[in-house]
Amino acid sequence: MTWLVTGGAGYIGGHVVTSMREDGESVVVLDDFSSGDPRRVPEGVPVITGDLLDAGAVRRAIREHGVDGVVHIAAKKQVEESVRRPLYYYRQNVEGLRVLLEAVSDAGVTSFVFSSSAAVYGALDVDLVEEDMDCRPVNPYGQTKWVGERMIEEVAAATGLRYANLRYFNVAGAAEPVLADRGVSNLVPMVFRRLAARQPPRIFGDDYDTPDGTCVRDFIHVADVASAHVAAARALGLGQVGGLTANIGRGEGVSVQEMVSVIRDVTGTATEDWAQPVVEPRRAGDPPRVVASADRIHDAIGWRARSGVQAMVQSAWEGWVAAAAGVETAGRG
Structure with missing residues (x-):
């Protein structure tokens, strides 16, 4: 099969493209490079620079490369920004997906993997979040992912499209330095950035109803997230599953x-006084606790996360240090 990976030059997208290539899949990348980096795309992978809202570009990419399946990762994802700019998020995440699904349906693409999010659940007061629980997103970003899942399910019911909605929890780490997260919205690179500038890490809120007052999350290594995509794509391509909505997490808070x-x-920096974290007000839209039940995807396609928190942070730091030193990985485009 040939897979079109939208957002394939991004942090998660780059890992997914690399893992799919290593698994022997044929891959094409579509990215507008608003946040992606061409160095994340393996050498030899075709890259199309284009916006999902450009229906013509999307259709040409599918047609000219004989695409059989799509892994849709491209999206805007900052919770705080989504609260300030909800219509922008609906345009980018929902309308972009609609354009893509229309092109997929018209071209007869058979398989679709969707990058969803634990943000669809909202602020459920449970120890482990299971996929069948009510979804009540508390921010526009989460709403766009929830709407996206429903769109895919309804298109699948109408056309027979095979799909996997993968609800990521908190992604961290790097499989290799060039793929590291250089963004500013995720916790680990945010803290790295502060420490590199000899500034204290910031914690947004310490008065939540959790054991230490700070938000509790299920952190998962990005390499595990990538392997989940490979497993889902393989299962869809072989017709082993027709429709799957599953958490991608470790099940540990x-x-x-x-x-x-x-x-x-x-x-x-553990013993440095200047590196003691400072507490700032809560961010809008942050639920207190979100931890995955991770059994469904294992039962359906045999996937389970492998890496722990220490390995995630260590790999992320190695990538950060390499990027700061200007080190690049050979073999990239």
Whole structure:
């Protein structure tokens, strides 16, 4: 099969493209490079620069490369920004998906993997979030992912499209330095950035109803997220599953305070007074606790996460240090 990966030059997208290539799949990347980096795309992978809202570009990409399946990762994803700019998020994430699904349906593409999010659940007061629980997103970003899942399910019911909606939890780490997360919206690179500038890490809120007052999350290694895509794509391509909505997490909660402590240990700043975290007001749209039940995807296609928090942070730090030193990985486009 030939897979079109939207957002394939992004942090998660780059890992997915690399893993799919290593698994022997034929891959094409579509990316507008608003946040992607061409160095993340393996050498020899065709790259199309285009916007999902450009229906003509999307249709040409599918037609000219004989695309059989799509892995849709491209999206805007900052919760706080979505609260400030909800219509922008609906345009980018929902209308972009609609354009893509229309092109997919018209071209007879058979398989679709969707990058969803734990944000669809909202602020459920449970120890482990299961896929059949009510979805009540508390921010526009989560709403766009929830709407996206429903769109895909309804298109599948009408056309027979095979799909997997993968609900990521909190992604961290790097499989190799060039693929590292250089963004500013995820916790681990945010803390790295502060520590590199000899500034204290920031924690947004310590008055949540959690053991240490800070938000609790299920952190998962990006390499595990990529392997979940490979497993889902393979299962869809072989017709082993027709429709799957599944959490991509470890099933273990780690508080923001605990994660910052691990980061300080890995970066060698645990004993530095200036690196003590400071608490700032809560961010809009952040639920107190979101931890995955990770059994469904294992039962359906045999996938399970492998890496722990220490490995995530260590790999992320190695990527950060390499990027700061200007080190690039050979064999990339």
